[in-house]
Amino acid sequence: MIIISLLIAFVIIFLVSEDPARAIESFLLGPLQSKRLIGSIFTTAIPICLTGLAVSIMFQASMFNMGAEGGFFLGALADAGTATSINLPGILGIIVPVLVGGLVGAVVCAIPGFLKVIWGASELVSSLMLNYVALYLGLYILNGFMRDKSFGALASYPLPANSKLPRIIKGTSLHAGIFVVILLIVLSYIFIFKTSTGMKIRMLGQNQEFARYSGIKVGGVVLLSQLIGGMIAGIGGSIEVMGMYGRFQWTSLPGYGWDGIILAILARNKPQFIPVAALFLSYLRVGASAMASSADVPKELITVIQAIMIMLVTAGALLKSLKQKLVIKEALTSGTDS
Amino acid sequence: MEQIVRLIFSTNFLFSVIRLSTPILFATMAVLISNRAGVINIAVEGTMLFAALMGVVGSAFSGNAWIGLLVAVLSGMLFSAIIAYFHLKLETDIVLTGIALSVKGVRLKALLISGAIAGFGGAFMSMSYVSMFTRDMVAGRGFIALAAEAMGQGNPVLSTLSALFFGATDALSNNLQLFNFPSELTRLMPYALTIIALAFYAARMKRQLKK
Numbered sequence: 233m234i235i236i237s238l239l240i241a242f243v244i245i246f247l248v249s250e251d252p253a254r255a256i257e258s259f260l261l262g263p264l265q266s267k268r269l270i271g272s273i274f275t276t277a278i279p280i281c282l283t284g285l286a287v288s289i290m291f292q293a294s295m296f297n298m299g300a301e302g303g304f305f306l307g308a309l310a311d312a313g314t315a316t317s318i319n320l321p322g323i324l325g326i327i328v329p330v331l332v333g334g335l336v337g338a339v340v341c342a343i344p345g346f347l348k349v350i351w352g353a354s355e356l357v358s359s360l361m362l363n364y365v366a367l368y369l370g371l372y373i374l375n376g377f378m379r380d381k382s383f384g385a386l387a388s389y390p391l392p393a394n395s396k397l398p399r400i401i402k403g404t405s406l407h408a409g410i411f412v413v414i415l416l417i418v419l420s421y422i423f424i425f426k427t428s429t430g431m432k433i434r435m436l437g438q439n440q441e442f443a444r445y446s447g448i449k450v451g452g453v454v455l456l457s458q459l460i461g462g463m464i465a466g467i468g469g470s471i472e473v474m475g476m477y478g479r480f481q482w483t484s485l486p487g488y489g490w491d492g493i494i495l496a497i498l499a500r501n502k503p504q505f506i507p508v509a510a511l512f513l514s515y516l517r518v519g520a521s522a523m524a525s526s527a528d529v530p531k532e533l534i535t536v537i538q539a540i541m542i543m544l545v546t547a548g549a550l551l552k553s554l555k556q557k558l559v560i561k562e563a564l565t566s567g568t569d570s
Numbered sequence: 571m572e573q574i575v576r577l578i579f580s581t582n583f584l585f586s587v588i589r590l591s592t593p594i595l596f597a598t599m600a601v602l603i604s605n606r607a608g609v610i611n612i613a614v615e616g617t618m619l620f621a622a623l624m625g626v627v628g629s630a631f632s633g634n635a636w637i638g639l640l641v642a643v644l645s646g647m648l649f650s651a652i653i654a655y656f657h658l659k660l661e662t663d664i665v666l667t668g669i670a671l672s673v674k675g676v677r678l679k680a681l682l683i684s685g686a687i688a689g690f691g692g693a694f695m696s697m698s699y700v701s702m703f704t705r706d707m708v709a710g711r712g713f714i715a716l717a718a719e720a721m722g723q724g725n726p727v728l729s730t731l732s733a734l735f736f737g738a739t740d741a742l743s744n745n746l747q748l749f750n751f752p753s754e755l756t757r758l759m760p761y762a763l764t765i766i767a768l769a770f771y772a773a774r775m776k777r778q779l780k781k
Binding site: 343347350351352353354356357358360361362364365368369371372375376484543 | 612656706709710713714716717720752754755757758761762764765768769771772773775776
């Protein structure tokens with residue numbers, strides 16, 4: 233699937249570029265050309281890795297909660313708000329805002345879960361709507377309470393120095409947020425596969441009726457997985473603001489939550505595969521922007537190529553999971569026959 | 571407050587309700603027809619945006635609004651055809667190929683009709699509501715339509731009523747901006763009301779099921 237999508241990408245490049253060989257070369261090998269670009273493969277992967285984890289934990293419980301986007305956005309805003317308004321000494325300047333961001337993210341993503349558990353409202357629709365609510369609520373707070381009027385564009389006050397994540401390798405944009413990512417991947421893996429709560433979530437995702445009969449409190453488990461997923465999304469937003477920007481300055485949804493959904497599908501909701509998928513996607517992005525700057529392929533084409541790849545790869549992933557489900561179904565029916 | 575009440579009962583407000591309900595209504599019907607065939611088409615939002623762009627492109631190049639509309643509708647169908655390809659191709663594994671084929675045929679038709687209706691909706695956004703294309707101009711109306719369809723329980727008449735309800739909240743939010751309300755909060759309102767309405771509807775359904 234990946235090969236087919238690469239071929240389609242090449243065909244498009246051949247059609248639009250006058251020097252296709254150079255364009256393709258910089259697309260495939262561009263990211264490896266300098267230390268700075270190799271670093272940016274990793275920095276690009278950081279936020280999408282976290283939203284990918286967030287979405288896979290929410291999806292594990294069979295909840296199609298798209299709220300990671302809103303959780304990421306409001307989490308980042310809460311993080312910047314805490315860091316700029318409270319004077320926190322030393323390392324607390326990082327820890328407290330990140331936790332506040334995580335908490336806000338958890339609340340955002342828990343709302344669709346709550347509506348589903350209590351009243352059975354479709355989490356897909358309510359979470360899609362909630363992202364818009366999160367965007368406009370965030371802009372209202374940013375504009376009304378956090379705006380730095382001396383700054384040209386709509387943005388918060390600058391983060392204090394001790395609330396910025398330090399760069400860990402000179403000459404690259406790689407920041408300390410990567411340690412948080414590694415920690416959360418390990419914790420998510422342990423949570424999903426090695427704890428009894430994680431087992432309940434997985435059981436729920438595979439067969440809701442069976443989970444109910446085996447005495448699992450479905451509502452509580454669903455809500456818990458949405459809270460944890462939302463918390464990771466909120467932490468993701470916080471890490472991105474503190475690692476890459478000096479202030480909060482998004483005025484539209486940055487789209488990392490959608491990337492998280494793509495990653496969760498690619499990784500089949502397994503936390504251990506999220507970093508691989510995230511690095512793949514960020515390699516494509518860095519390669520595509522290297523191509524845009526060194527060859528005559530416009531930047532907008534990148535999104536199209538990316539979309540083709542994602543559609544084909546996703547279709548492949550879905551196909552596999554569908555096959556798996558059919559096998560399970562067949563096994564179950566033959567089991568009851570005998 | 572009195573001013574707001576007077577506003578709601580004015581003819582201008584009624585006109586704006588109709589104007590703002592139109593795209594939601596198109597999107598709702600697009601969602602409804604594909605849902606009825608068993609495909610939850612959450613791509614109505616994207617289809618409308620694509621059709622909105624193509625409508626402007628088509629009418630600008632041909633100099634004729636009707637050709638623009640035709641281009642918008644056809645591109646909506648094309649967009650849906652791509653979705654249908656991906657969605658229906660995945661189901662080739664289903665064991666009962668014979669039944670699956672006729673199901674697929676129906677779903678393909680439903681998705682194409684859905685795309686055409688969404689195309690009309692997109693054309694309305696860029697060629698009637700305003701006369702240009704802007705980024706993100708559909709602004710979640712395709713998603714609101716999912717809620718409207720769910721509240722109408724897949725019934726066209728009830729779904730139309732819920733689409734009108736969402737059009738009215740949209741119109742109210744537009745008009746409240748005239749009263750010095752913070753614009754972020756008025757733009758938030760239709761989405762928040764959608765969530766509340768969805769929850770209310772779901773709660774009522776649940777109670778009915780219990781009885």
